[in-house]
Amino acid sequence: MANATDAGGMTFERVGDYAAARPTLSLADCPDCNGTGLMRTKTQQNGREYEIVSPCPRALLQHRANSFNAARLPAVQSGATFESYKPSNAEQHRALQVAKEFAFRWPALRGFVLSGPVGTGKTHLLSATLKHLSIELGVKVTYVEISLLYSQIRRGFQDGKSGGEIIGPLSQVDVLALDELGKGRGSQFELETLDELIARRYNAGKVTLFATNYSLKPPEERAQRGYFGTETALEAGKDSKLLCDRVGDRIYSRLCEMCDFVEFPGATPDMRRSPSMAGRKRP
Ligand SMILES: Nc1ncnc2c1ncn2[C@@H]1O[C@H](COP(=O)(O)OP(=O)(O)OP(=O)(O)O)[C@@H](O)[C@H]1O
Ligand SMILES: [Mg+2]
Incomplete structure (x- = not known):
């Protein structure tokens, strides 16, 4: 991913006295990770099947929003x-x-x-x-x-x-x-x-x-x-x-x-x- 906002964008708004970031696409509704933040994909190598666990881009985006809000x-x-x-x-x-x-x-x-x-x-x-x-x-x-x-x-x-x-x-x-x-x-x-x-x-x-x-x-x-x-x-x-x-x-x-x-x-x-x-x- 080139940058965090490629994962679907970010909205900036005011919440009380502070600026707040909110990912446009919510993590909870993510079809790829079902809100867990981890994606599981299967891959074949030398005739064997492996499961690869990788971070979901939406979770990264939520993490970046949390950094901004902090x-x-x-x-x-x-x-x-x-x-x-x-x-x-x-x-x-x-x-x-x-x-x-x-x-x-x-x-x-x-x-x-x-x-x-x-x-x-x-x-x-x-x-x-x-x-x-x-x-x-x-x-x-x-x-x-x-x-x-x-x-x-x-x-x-x-x-x-x-x-x-x-x-x-x-x-x-x-x-x-x-x-x-x-x-x-x-x-x-x-x-x-x-x-x-x-x-x-x-x-x-x-x-x-x-x-x-x-x-x-x-x-x-x-x-x-x-x-x-x-x-x-x-x-x-x-x-x-x-x-x-x-x-x-x-x-x-x-x-x-x-x-x-x-x-x-x-x-x-x-x-x-x-x-x-x-x-x-x-x-
Ligand atoms: N060069 C600029 N281009 C675009 N917007 C600007 C520019 N300068 C100031 N602004 C806008 O004007 C408003 C006041 O700017 P800001 O609060 O950053 O000023 P400041 O220099 O910090 O002032 P102060 O010394 O009073 O704290 C903000 O809405 C800011 O976005
Ligand atoms: Mg100022």
């Missing part, structure tokens, strides 16, 4: 693909190319960070990348919006769960897309949580993709250069437009090694305000 992509991104992304400037062209190459050459390339103003398709490209990896290749992927992660961990504290219990699975997944990097109050708790997650993935050699509204310009662009540890970032990062100020030198340094950087210009149009969105169907 990613917990935002419901509004259920229709996001590389084909539906329309670049309006050179940097958006490059972002599309970087994301596609990453997905099509998996696992050869390092991750990427997309930086830009609101509504410029950063989450769209993260979603298209995770969709390709999970549906076409069955890679284990997860999407997380950073401020939702912080509130999930805070809620977990009330139930007696440690931050590590929530971060643990996120540090192990093959590809993690961390959205809205730099967002939040920049508190000690938030920076330590982020530091632990990124350091664990960095140490394990895991690939991480990021999107942010903050600029990727290096720390040299700061007025005064000095070591920027967590404590300094707490103070100086509050009003900064630079990601390195928002996350501190330790995290920024690791991002430089883990990722290709793509930054959209400030004038990149906000597609949410585009007339082409008027009358668009709900995803």
Whole structure:
């Protein structure tokens, strides 16, 4: 089979807060495997008859749909693909190319960070990348919006769960897309949580993709250069437009090694305000 969707297609829809994939042909009704996921065929060799057991393509498709659903992509991104992304400037062209190459050459390339103003398709490209990896290749992927992660961990504290219990699975997944990097109050708790997650993935050699509204310009662009540890970032990062100020030198340094950087210009149009969105169907 050339790819998973050849087995009959996949429908993408929103289920509650998340995007969901559903194989067009259900496994339960499969005439080839009767819902077992295994096909039995007979073959003759040297005058003897053998039974061969092989996985049913519909079971593979269901497995790929399950991988996509486990990613917990935002419901509004259920229709996001590389084909539906329309670049309006050179940097958006490059972002599309970087994301596609990453997905099509998996696992050869390092991750990427997309930086830009609101509504410029950063989450769209993260979603298209995770969709390709999970549906076409069955890679284990997860999407997380950073401020939702912080509130999930805070809620977990009330139930007696440690931050590590929530971060643990996120540090192990093959590809993690961390959205809205730099967002939040920049508190000690938030920076330590982020530091632990990124350091664990960095140490394990895991690939991480990021999107942010903050600029990727290096720390040299700061007025005064000095070591920027967590404590300094707490103070100086509050009003900064630079990601390195928002996350501190330790995290920024690791991002430089883990990722290709793509930054959209400030004038990149906000597609949410585009007339082409008027009358668009709900995803
Ligand atoms: N270049 C593009 N081509 C096609 N659709 C786009 C493009 N840019 C954005 N969109 C669409 O616009 C909407 C907003 O995009 P998205 O949520 O990816 O923006 P974002 O850059 O992540 O914004 P924010 O910084 O606010 O999170 C989505 O419906 C997305 O599919
Ligand atoms: Mg976004």
